[in-house]
Amino acid sequence: MKTRRRLEPFTVVSIIGVSFFMVLCVIPFWMIISGSFTDESKLASTGYSFLPQPFSTAAYKMIFTGPAVLDAYFASVFITLVGTALSLAFTSGIAWVIARRLPLISRPLAVLAYIPMLFSGGLVPLYLLVTQYLHLQNSYFAVILPLLVAPFLVFIQVSAFRQLPEAILESARIDGAGEMRIFFRIALPLSKPILAVIGLFYAVHYWNEWFTALLFISDVHRYPLPLVLQNLISNVTFAQTLPNTGESAPVYQLRLALTAVTIGPILLAYPFAQRYFVKGITLGATKG
Amino acid sequence: MSTLQTRERGRTATPPLAPPAKRDRGSRIRTALWTGLLALPAVAFFVVFAYLPMAGLVVAFKEFNIADGVFGSPWNGLDNFRYFFSSGEASRILLNTLLLNTLFLAATLAAGITLALMLNEIRGRFFKRVAQSTIFFPYFVSPIVISIILQVLLAGVGGSGGAVNDALGGLGLPTVSWYTEPGPWPWILTIVKVWQMGGYMSVIFLAAITAIPDEVYEAGMIDGASRAQMAWRITVPLLRPTAAVLLVLGVGRIFYGDFGTIYAIVGDNGTLFPTTDVIDTYVFRALRELGDFGTTAAVGLFQSVVGFVLVVTAVLIQRRYAKESSIL
Numbered sequence: 183m184k185t186r187r188r189l190e191p192f193t194v195v196s197i198i199g200v201s202f203f204m205v206l207c208v209i210p211f212w213m214i215i216s217g218s219f220t221d222e223s224k225l226a227s228t229g230y231s232f233l234p235q236p237f238s239t240a241a242y243k244m245i246f247t248g249p250a251v252l253d254a255y256f257a258s259v260f261i262t263l264v265g266t267a268l269s270l271a272f273t274s275g276i277a278w279v280i281a282r283r284l285p286l287i288s289r290p291l292a293v294l295a296y297i298p299m300l301f302s303g304g305l306v307p308l309y310l311l312v313t314q315y316l317h318l319q320n321s322y323f324a325v326i327l328p329l330l331v332a333p334f335l336v337f338i339q340v341s342a343f344r345q346l347p348e349a350i351l352e353s354a355r356i357d358g359a360g361e362m363r364i365f366f367r368i369a370l371p372l373s374k375p376i377l378a379v380i381g382l383f384y385a386v387h388y389w390n391e392w393f394t395a396l397l398f399i400s401d402v403h404r405y406p407l408p409l410v411l412q413n414l415i416s417n418v419t420f421a422q423t424l425p426n427t428g429e430s431a432p433v434y435q436l437r438l439a440l441t442a443v444t445i446g447p448i449l450l451a452y453p454f455a456q457r458y459f460v461k462g463i464t465l466g467a468t469k470g
Numbered sequence: 471m472s473t474l475q476t477r478e479r480g481r482t483a484t485p486p487l488a489p490p491a492k493r494d495r496g497s498r499i500r501t502a503l504w505t506g507l508l509a510l511p512a513v514a515f516f517v518v519f520a521y522l523p524m525a526g527l528v529v530a531f532k533e534f535n536i537a538d539g540v541f542g543s544p545w546n547g548l549d550n551f552r553y554f555f556s557s558g559e560a561s562r563i564l565l566n567t568l569l570l571n572t573l574f575l576a577a578t579l580a581a582g583i584t585l586a587l588m589l590n591e592i593r594g595r596f597f598k599r600v601a602q603s604t605i606f607f608p609y610f611v612s613p614i615v616i617s618i619i620l621q622v623l624l625a626g627v628g629g630s631g632g633a634v635n636d637a638l639g640g641l642g643l644p645t646v647s648w649y650t651e652p653g654p655w656p657w658i659l660t661i662v663k664v665w666q667m668g669g670y671m672s673v674i675f676l677a678a679i680t681a682i683p684d685e686v687y688e689a690g691m692i693d694g695a696s697r698a699q700m701a702w703r704i705t706v707p708l709l710r711p712t713a714a715v716l717l718v719l720g721v722g723r724i725f726y727g728d729f730g731t732i733y734a735i736v737g738d739n740g741t742l743f744p745t746t747d748v749i750d751t752y753v754f755r756a757l758r759e760l761g762d763f764g765t766t767a768a769v770g771l772f773q774s775v776v777g778f779v780l781v782v783t784a785v786l787i788q789r790r791y792a793k794e795s796s797i798l
Contacts, residue, residue, distance in 0.1 A: 190696055190697040190698070191696075191697075191698065192591060192696065192697040192698035192701060193591045193592075193593075193697055195588075195698075196587070196588035196589075196590075196591035196592060197588075197591070197592060199584070199585075199588045200585065200588045200589060200592060200601050200605070201601075203585065203605050203668065204600075204601055204604045204605060206665065207604050207605050207607055207608055207665070207669070208604060210619040210622070210623070211607075211619075213619070213622055213623075213633070214615075214618070214619065214622065217622065230622045230623075230626060230632070230633055271511065272511045272512040272515055273512065275508040275509055275510070275511055275512055276508070276509040276511075276512035276513065278505075278508055278509075279505055279506055279508050279509040280509075282505060284498075284501065284502035284505060284506070285495075285498055285499060285502050286499060286502055286503075287502050287503070287505075287506045287509070288502075291506075291509055291513070294513065294516055295512070295516065297520075298516060298520035298521075300722070300777075300778055300781050300782075301524065301774050301777070301778045302520065302523070302524070302774055303520070303522075303523025303524040303525075303526055303527050303770070303774070304523070304527070304753070304767065304770025304771065304773065304774055305750070305753050305754065305757065305766070305770055306526070306529060306753070306757060306763055306766050306767035306770055307522070307523035307524070307525075307526025307527055307529060307540075307767065307770075308519070308523045308526075309757065310526060310529070310540055310763065311518075311519070311522060311523055311526060314536065314539065314540075327515075327519065328519050330515045330519070331512050331515045331516065336512070360504075361501055361504050361505045362504075362508075365505075365508060386610055389612070390610075390611070390612035390613070390614075392612065392613070392614055392730070392734070393729060393730055393733075408612045408614045408615075411612075411614045411615070411618065412614050412617075412734065415614070415617060415618060415621070415737070437618060438618070438622075441615050441618045441619075444612065444614075444615060445611060445615060448610045448611070452603070452607065452610065453603070455610075456602075456603050456606055456607075459606070459673075460602075460606075460673050460677075463670065463673055463674055463677075464673065464674070464677040
């Protein structure tokens with residue numbers, strides 16, 4: 183146990199500095215959430231509010247009564263769930279083979295996964311590939327597939343697999359377990375924590391992804407959440423495609439409410455996710 | 471064919487109960503190929519979505535038309551490159567890309583180190599944990615959400631006011647019409663980057679700080695160093711290798727304009743282009759508005775090649791001067 187230190191100037195500065203940064207991180211979200219419960223008339227005059235007054239849930243009613251936002255929610259959830267599951271499977275598969283240091287194949291596979299980190303074909307060839315050759319326009323898979331395997335996460339997974347105790351794998355081998363059985367029954371179950379880390383990285387990525395959606399999805403009904411939001415920013419008229427409760431839609435309040443709805447799931451998953459994320463980037467940073 | 475052969479050979483050569491350590495080469499290769507099947511999906515992914523697009527870069531040297539496709543379109547040599555570099559926009563875009571990314575890299579590294587040093591000073595476990603979670607949170611948020619936050623702060627939700635202008639007004643300073651004023655945007659984007667990445671970076675550095683042995687600080691304490699001196703004279707120098715790794719990774723990305731954040735925030739607001747248009751946003755816009763595949767592919771190829779050269783140079787320099795922290 184360390185003895186309690188005297189409160190030194192630098193410690194005081196640190197506490198103030200960190201608190202200041204914390205406030206900076208919280209205030210914007212508070213403004214969004216508070217604004218989303220504030221009546222449109224107030225928003226239109228002052229632009230934002232720290233306290234939801236007059237209180238109104240009109241925007242949320244609009245969001246949850248019509249199909250538009252629910253469609254978007256479905257799209258985002260589908261992309262996130264299916265994408266993360268596929269990404270995890272693909273990533274751990276190749277990572278395991280690289281981690282095993284097998285003759286003839288481990289090294290070439292590592293190189294194969296490493297080169298795309300340094301050099302990429304860029305936007306145009308990808309665009310042509312997806313639209314002209316794979317014909318994935320307006321498919322959720324146009325968002326999922328280009329992001330399926332992140333080389334960086336492959337290497338994090340490799341270093342995690344290499345930390346598995348060799349003795350366990352060896353004893354399974356002696357007991358006659360085949361390579362596939364060792365991977366599925368021993369390596370994967372023992373790697374649950376790192377799989378959670380990698381999965382979370384992928385999930386956050388898919389949940390927030392809007393660029394590939396912007397490129398490849400033009401059907402309004404298949405927009406994922408961030409794209410619906412982006413549309414609400416860039417053209418106000420898009421709000422009119424949302425179900426109308428009456429005369430004019432509370433556009434500004436709606437933007438904030440939809441933003442809150444987009445952040446919501448992350449906010450809920452956060453306490454769980456943050457711990458694993460720290461583990462993930464720490465691993466990536468120190469084992470590099 | 472050879473798969474079958476090695477498999478056959480392996481089978482005959484391995485006695486059924488041989489201890490694994492003594493397995494011969496044939497059997498090892500058989501195991502390798504069998505295990506290698508697990509990598510197949512990812513290999514397929516890399517081939518289709520990483521290597522095929524690299525081959526697709528030939529578009530940069532072609533007069534592309536959809537009817538003839540990527541490989542059938544007629545060649546036009548370096549015309550696409552010439553067109554871009556003589557368009558007058560090239561220098562502005564390249565300069566913006568370099569300037570913005572340098573700002574982002576320097577600012578996020580500095581913020582990460584500073585936050586890590588400060589967090590390290592905080593003893594209260596509860597407060598520390600809450601602080602870490604809080605400053606990490608912006609990392610999880612979509613660029614679109616950030617863009618909405620910026621609008622609330624700078625332009626107000628209804629296009630009037632905005633928290634920042636109200637604050638400026640309260641201080642008796644003139645208000646600014648932020649979205650029509652390109653000048654401050656490099657700084658605004660840098661602040662956004664620090665806000666977004668500061669917590670993430672601090673976790674990396676905090677991990678590195680934890681790895682520093684206690685004895686070093688005990689020695690410092692015996693010599694009567696203050697907390698600030700210890701942070702500055704001991705921790706910061708020992709964080710150099712970590713910073714070097716992040717710097718090399720960052721330099722490799724310096725030609726990539728962080729499309730997500732910049733496009734989400736600036737969008738098609740042409741007034742801000744003089745200071746915010748970067749390679750990625752330019753390529754995207756050109757592709758969408760002009761449908762000029764050849765030129766945009768040329769720009770993309772240029773970007774990839776320069777990026778590649780930068781990474782290799784950075785890694786070589788780092789190997790030479792800080793070998794212990796080399797990433798390759």
